[in-house]
Amino acid sequence: MTTKGLNMNKSKNKNWMWLTSLPLLALPGAASSQADTSTNGRVLEEVIVTVERRQQSLQDFEGTAVAFSGDQLKILGIQSLTDLSEQTPGVEISNKQGNVEVWIRGIGSSNNTELGDPAAATHLDGVYIPRPAGIGSVFFDIERVEVNVGPQGTLRGRNATAGSVNIVSWEPGLGVLDGTVEFEAGNYDQRMATGMINVPIGDTAAVRLAAYSLDHDSYYNDVGPLELGTAEAADNQGYRAQFLWQPNDNLRVLLAADYVSEEGTGYTGTNFANSLGNGIDPDDIEDPRDVVARGFEPVQDTEHWGVRLKVNYDLGFGEIEYLTSYRDLVYDYSAATPLAPDYPGVFSTLEPLNESLDNWSRFQFITDSESTIHELRFKSPDGERLYYTVGAFYFKEDQKAFLASAGDRGGFFQGAEFNQPDTDAESYSVYGDFTYELTPRSRLTSGLRFTHDEKSRVGVNARYAFALGGFDTNTGNPFGCCMGARVGTEGFEFAGFDRTVYDPDVDGSGEVSSQEFIDFYLDGISRFGERDTLDDIIANGALEGGAANPAACTDTDSTDSLICLEDGTHSFAVPISPDNSITQQDGSMSESFVDWRVRYGYDLSDDILLYGLVATGHKSGGFNDTFKDPEVGTNISPTYDTEKVTMYELGWKTEFDIGSVPARLNGSAFYYDYTDQVFTSILSVEQAIEFNSGQAADPADATPGALVVSFSFNAADSEIYGMQWDGQFQFPYNINLNWTALWLEAEIKDAEDIQDFRFQADVSPDEAVFRPISGNRLPHTPRYQFNAALSQFIATDWGSFDYVLSMGWRDDQFLTIFNSKDFMFPDDPRMRLDDRVEAYWTFDAGVGFTTKNEKLRLEAFVNNIEDEVATAAVIITQFDNTRFFTRPRTYGARLKYFF
Known part of the structure; x- marks a missing residue:
């Protein structure tokens, strides 16, 4: 039996071959392919994939999938998973502050908290990745990337209602000693180096080692006077080691380990709220990556590593496979978001400018995820009239999650903290998938999977608000002087998981006193900054009810220390609503569900396949933040139910000749019934209590300083339908x-009103109310999408040339469920609420030359030729319209040596 690695190494010097099957948003195309000879001598490549957990031709696959080889992605300058958005109709992948979100035909999830899970399952070499942060840097020495479209509830399982993405790396090759080294240079001072070596160990074993390094400057530019480093600079490394042992034709053992480090400046996005609030049209902003930065340079530190073991044994009457894996992710990101993009008059809107630039309000995310997987599968032999796969799957994840903010120069908001040191998830399932050949030309497939999911969490949520000030003898007002305080400046550190107190009610009285509130806040700070004043205010100030020093407070210089701390002067730190601002977390969920699929395939002829498919997928329900219900006097964590998607698809796949031109034309029509869709609102605790009890939540109940929580609930049923075509000549x-074309309709059909979380209840109570969303379009669903790629291979006496030119078009789309609607001013909507992405084109190109001895290859590429700035994700809140973009135009050249 020839291994994949051996097959690759034997054909490694024929890099031009992939150009004949370049998919680039079309269904044909992958890393491994075989020639299907046409009558005129030219061929259409047969693409081999493993979308159904066994090797098969993509043209024989009775469903919709997309496959890209690693070389295909590389020659167009594609660096990570998010770049596939421009290459695959129906697939939207974005990086939102380090969280990778995958949407397939409008189904996805933006709940990136420890309570949320993705709706599209990401896999690395068959291993489920629950938190795909840092996964972009595994894009080295990969064989292919497969995208399965539609719910994959039976074979792929957990949280695959939208589909699944599987990144497949090259495995070791037996009996082969070879390797490659590769260097790349490009704009933004990009430097990339990769290397691979495959070493045989006797006739039955082999080792494959691969390494990767990528550095480039920020895609952002600070146009302000501070000239700070800004987001999207990269300093990434990756390593992979694999050992293959195959002592005979029956046993195959693969042990692998990988490590990825990403240390750049992360993803802050660009906050358009300032510019939009000042009447600036986003189209008038020349480059949204030209920003006015403040505070400090963002810092990202991501480490993602794992080990896996896969054992295959041929029993003669079938093959048994055992897969186990352990993965560890630590994602740590600190940043101060830029003040605004660059637009005419921007600095006048930031006055006093020095104070705005010296605002160190900051946030920090930490995700610490450890996950373990065990999967046992039995696969019957291919070629039998009945062939099947049965298996059992177990998944466990232990998480720590931390999110905190510090509000510098604030008078009534000093920050928030979500500290969850123990979030556990566990899932197990059993499944079977059977295909029976009714006749030599027809097949019936049925699959069933039972899943049980559990999740629990303990921790604390807190919002810190102090009324701060100094005594003003001129007015007699104890808070009349110098509102505000400094916090978060140079040297500031949150305690994070080193916090020692999680229950602020230390004395057990049932209420949190002002002193307990302040003590709890201080326990969450590891170190105050060099120019912080809040610590001095707390140390020297009077608590609520304390005596005020009547000495004059005359220092009103608000550009330095915003609080009077002269000798003999007291400042005030009065906690606001301490008992309602800190809530311990103790939530859990447990539920089971069944997924199934039925499919019928019929070969109308040797070159025409017809099929019909019905498949389901579920995404587990969950629970919300814990809060105290005053009517029952206990803490509650309201739950929400499991989402369900049922997909109906009819399709065909054909190959034929147009004169002397071999051609391929595939198509499908699909309909999704999407029920119990979960939406998330931002509510105060008081509102959440009302909503949970079935009342209309009153924004007036959101008192200043009260805890604001993320509240998820089953709100809507939606329908998605359309048609997809692809072809090759x-x-x-x-x-x-x-080429590939997609027509996609995606509408919210029946929905409860949802709170307009673009507004904060304690700031805009008249607008933070529940609004209708029925009839709105689902986010991330351009109605029309198209991609095409033209490629050619040219042989010469010195070697071979190849090139590829690709293009893509995306129709208008929305990025939130509110579809840019302004309920208060429908005839003159405020631009701050704008979440519309206008239609746009993308163009990419790559060219390569391989020497005749096939030892050296030179490539050049341009990605995003027209430098299109397209918004990939958006966050809209009371004070934000923060957008995250696709990559700007990048270009470069690389040299690869084979040995």
């Missing part, structure tokens, strides 16, 4: 054309 002179 193999013209003379080795010219190949691929």
